[in-house]
Amino acid sequence: MSTAQLKTQIHDYLDAVKDETFLKVVHSMLNTYLQEQQIVVGYRSDNQPITQDELLENLKESEAAIERGEYLTIDELMAASEKW
Incomplete structure (x- = not known):
């Protein structure tokens, strides 16, 4: 069958x-x-597992955000980090 x-x-x-x-x-x-x-590829700060499927979904969401122009340049990151 x-x-x-x-x-x-x-x-x-x-x-x-x-x-x-x-x-x-x-x-x-x-x-x-x-x-x-589910393949565990890492853990969150609260010790909850991150699965391979979750990681791939997060990567797809991040790539879509980059395509929409939602990101910081290195210069913007450096300026922001000086205020931390």
């Missing part, structure tokens, strides 16, 4: 399930699995 067929069959099974408790168990299992698949 192909991956696409497996996914379709799983969707069909889930659509047929009426037991909310069972659905919560399946949800928890899938959520845990997906979280464990």
Whole structure:
């Protein structure tokens, strides 16, 4: 059975399930699995992990900001840092 067929069959099974408790168990299992698949590339100052997906999303947002002209030049940064 192909991956696409497996996914379709799983969707069909889930659509047929009426037991909310069972659905919560399946949800928890899938959520845990997906979280464990995340590659941790660093940590925030509050010790929360930064995943590879989060890092890539932040980089895309930063690139978009640069394209919009939202950045400081080195001279502007140096002037601002003198006021710290």
